[in-house]
Amino acid sequence: MERHSDEEPGEKAGHYDTVGSLATNVADGFTIVAVGDLIVTRPLTKAQGPGFGAIVKILREADVTFGNMETNIFDIRSFKGSPQAEYGGAYHVSLPELGPDLKKMGFNALSRANNHSFDWGVEGMRETSRALDQSGIVHAGVGENLAQAGAARFLETARGRVALLSCASTFTPMSRACDPAGEAPGRPGLNSLRLARTILVPPEVLENLRKVRNSLPGYRGRHEEAKRIVLAGMTYETADKASYKYEANSKDVAGICRNVRQGKQFADFCLVTNHGHEPGNWSQEPANHEQSFARELIDAGADAYIGHGPHQLRGIEVYKSRPIFYSLGNFIMDDLRTPVGADMFAGYQKDPMKDTDAELTAAEMAGGYETDAGFSDPVFYESVVAACQFEHNQLAEVRLYPIELGHSKRLANRGVPRLASGPQAQGILERLQQLSKPFGTHVAIENDTGVINLRH
Template sequence: MENDLHRDSHDARQNRRYDLVGSVATNVADGFTLVAVGDLIVTRPQTVGCDSRFGAIVSILRDADVTFGNMETTIFDIRSFKGSPQAEYGGAYHISLPELGPDLKIMGFNIVSRANNHALDWGVEGMRETSRVLDQNGIVHAGAGENLAQAGAARFLETARGRVALVSFASTFTPLSRACDPAGEAPARAGVNALRLATNVVVPPQMLGSLKRIRDALPGFRLVNENPNRVVLAGTTYKAGDKAGYSYEVDTGDIADILRNIRRGKQFADFCIVTNHGHEPGNWSQEPPDYEQSLAHRLIDAGADAYVGHGPHQLRGIEIYNGRPIFYSVGNFIMDDLRTPIGADMFAAYGKDPRIDTDAEVTLAEMARGYETDLGLSDPVFYESVVTVSRFEQNQLSELRLYPIELGCSKRFANRGTPRLASPPQARAILERLQELSKPYFTVITIENDVGVVRLRPSSTP
């Protein structure tokens, strides 16, 4: 009997130890609020001389326990910078003044993601200097580091209602910016926490037959293990499907690392935010790529309390899964895109001459061209977004509020990009579009006083 009691006591201690060490349960105080916004493409301080509509947004940001954005620029003083613009960059050279650090803090930002395609526009030196500025201003950041272990690790923010972990990764990144760990005598590589994707182009079966004939006619082709539903041509994989489009396969090793880092982060925190920076299938698309919904569900099942997608520069739908918000894209928050200076490679890419043309003229040419389509980044859809405010009760999402914002698309180049609360007609248009984008996920968004609202009833058990 005494041995049985001893065994029961030992088992109880072991169970308690697992609860303390292995649990990924959410544990925030009621009323915990998370503000999540999209890309911070910002070159200068925003709070100096701001108008009342921007001031109203700042009040929303500062009222939350956690205020998150995607840091899609590097921060340093070009006059003392020791690095250089990279030959491989994220489509543009993003740079901001050091004064941005304290300005972000004034706005209310206390946690930001760093894994994106612009993190190493100015090399490892730019990445490190940005980390220094953020650290100096007490802004927690994740997603970039001296090796993959550091880039992938959760970073932590202490709040009055609980400790918050952030895991940041990018499915869109420049190949040379991917962080890696050391192997044997080979040292580690600094960079971003990357999720590699294998891209497949989906075509109707009759098109696949034409592609096979082209492949077979090319010199040097040798057939090995023919797959009737798949063709590899000039390094691109095509597969048969009902309609033309894109399909993605995630790297299993990268996913395993991300899931483990979520578990690690949640085991030492009360709440976990996971963010993904991805442009797939393209900035033209209002729908997320085919892999993303199942991935977001897996991440939440592993312990994430919110999944925040950003990258395509426009809004995508919202899903509520197991009492947790999934934002497939929160669009842009600031697009103050006065890039200066920019590298010579970008001048050349747009047919400009740095001895004749200006940085602004190159930037305007880049925005007009757009990505993968004739929908340029000057299109009004990229200047409309929302500020999301998620409120949690009983450790589940109880209410989601969506404040429509506009970034001044019609303003002159030097003045556009700063967010302001949208006017009532524009606010309704933004929210009605978001309602349609969210219908496939059965998310019901009501519009109340020009604010989108999603209400949920928390379950009776935490």
Template sequence: MEPYSNENRSSSPAQQGSGYDAVASIETNVACGFTMVAVGDLIVTRPLTKYQGEDFAAVVKILQNADAAFGNMETNIFDIRSFKGSPQAEYGGAYHVSLPELGPDLKAMGFNILARANNHAFDWGLEGMCETSHALDQNGIVHAGAGKNLAQAGAPRFLETPRGRVALVSFASSFTPLSRAADPAGEAPGRAGVNPLRLAKTTVVLPKMLESLRRIRNALPGFKPSREDPNRVVLSGVTYKSGEIASYSYEADKRDLANILRNVRQGKQFADFCIVTNHGHQPGNWYQEPPDYEQSLAHRLIDTGADAYVGHGPHQLRGIEIYKGRPIFYSLGNFIIDDLRTPVGADMFAAYGKDPRIDTDAEVTADEMTTGYETDPGFSDPVFYESIVAVSRFEQNRLAELRLYPIELDRSKRLANRGVPRRAPAPQARGILERLQKLSKPFGTQIAIVDDVGVIIVRANSPQ
């Protein structure tokens, strides 16, 4: 490993002087050979490194060889026998909980930097969040995105590596309403939770549909006519607007966005490399394309100082873009869904029509994973069990190569054994990569397939 020192840094004349150069402050500034490994969601309930075989070890080795090994931590860590909290009435669709042994096991896998802002961070309330933070801190794993107030949840956190200091800013565009962190205001104390990016959702319908909705709205009791946008209707709390194709549209909250951009700027000012990560399910786990707001957001974050944008949440792969020589992963799918969760909480039993006096936690989990709940398809589709491990290598302070290792999570196995990643066999690996090629094509990204591994070469002055 090349040692990290001031000689490895790129420096402009402005950086060498005493003044502050805003342009230089957003440049990548790592030693040659710096690698970031990024994976998607970690839904894991038990230690795995001691009990899995060579197939899992081959995947783990990729993480262990990275300078920064990143994933989205989508579970809580505590011992239910001594836990002082309780399952929350609002939860992220399932109560994710893991044994305390997961902390050292994540470290053994090679993970050293994790996102915490997601819809499961508050499944077990403040107590669950704090226990999880303690477990990660004890094992020297840097984590960001959840805290005792908004300032703590949104703040960049830092990982020291031999090739440069890495900042992480984690936020969520999908979260339970009561898990949104807030700062103190006057005498009112702050509120613990996750770093949020609130989105205003609009349903786009054809003009004739909009007129039908307008007539329905006008006929309902309590409606009071007023001056309004002719291309927009609000009905039962849902905003509709006219468009050429039925779809969903999102607009980011300006205050949340300003807070995130400030933290990204600060993260890069105090680090050599900045990872920014967004947990969002929009418009749903069934959708393979990023929502309409996300590309412009990712570009703006990179313009502010992010060196990599990592999306996760929809539990399946979405496309990859290279913007100004930096990687954008719109979703990396699942890395582990070893979801032997117990206990699942009374609310989940009720949601799936189960009786805790008769049915087991595993039977509730199986229903949730195969049938989903409301508009969530669950994990019945094989697409949720196929993903990649993305390795970004930087040379001369620029992205030189992306290697994409296809993985599969053994969907065919029984519940107690499935969900653990292994390198996908040749025919399946090619299928995963060909799907990723199609998903990435709209962004102008060309992915070569070499020995069943996806390769993106980013040359100097390349259009990518």
């Protein structure tokens, strides 16, 4: 395989680097195809819908084909675990045949850290790991302790060795992994990026909240900042308009950056992925912390950053000749979810003795709470497949293939992607153009395909 110079500043030519350079070191033509969330309950390649085969062809042609695995894989008839009281908003489960089918589609790298990693507890995590291992798919983001969950996993390709790291800023609190401490053992879980959230409100709203806080029983007056209060465990600050502000946990960021650096030291290319819904599925813009976080990971050695979680497209940035995808939306939303835990029935005021699993899923899709609009908007059923090509260890081109998931179809036929065309493809790509403009990224549209051309 062709190698390129990877001397660090200050290194002498011919000096043996005992640590390993953080430079990209892949052969020309190296390609990554990346998609967003895989919410899939069954094998799809045997009875693929119209247009699905064209997408599979794109997936199979890449050196690395990545997606976010947002489900568990096991056979309920022999499963020894149980649905957890704390779950990611829905109980995601897939048939055991899914592992080989994902491999057949072309997937060889999957992220595992997300809010559904532990819908079915540690047993579900372990069963899913076994299924993916048996199918020869590299996966990262969960493990028996934090060290395992945060570690890079490696994929061997013809054009270079790839390190994969996965973390999540949106997760159920009890699913966070930890390391041993003294005699206390470590805890199985996912690789977390904890965020401290502050709600920003106009000054007059803050004063009203202060009055509410001061009137509550048990409150003891204390010195505090004039433009900041804490009410019922939530921090509020003044701002010109209402919004959210996030601050990433410095210890988590340092640990993730260290693992990125180590992963790159043992690989030619490092792919880092984060699952985050912040500030909410309603937002087409990333949360305030994410750009600096993504750039810090690239500074630490990452060659690409892929975000997912909000179930819709967000913008694309190119930083130091490396791609940052703030969200690739949904790739598969084939959510024929069954079985479903009793807690979810209760959460949507449904009765498992009267209502079916499909009817419960339909209620979730429609939105069950005042702050939850569900997934009724067509925007959640439109996305892209992103194909990145590298030449001379630089990102040369990103091709963006618009896809649609059949928003208007019945539940049993909805959620399987096919290439979009005509006005729909144009609409998807124009939206991505606008979302990417704030990051200085130009997306051209050529024959129903988006193109980011970085060749000079």
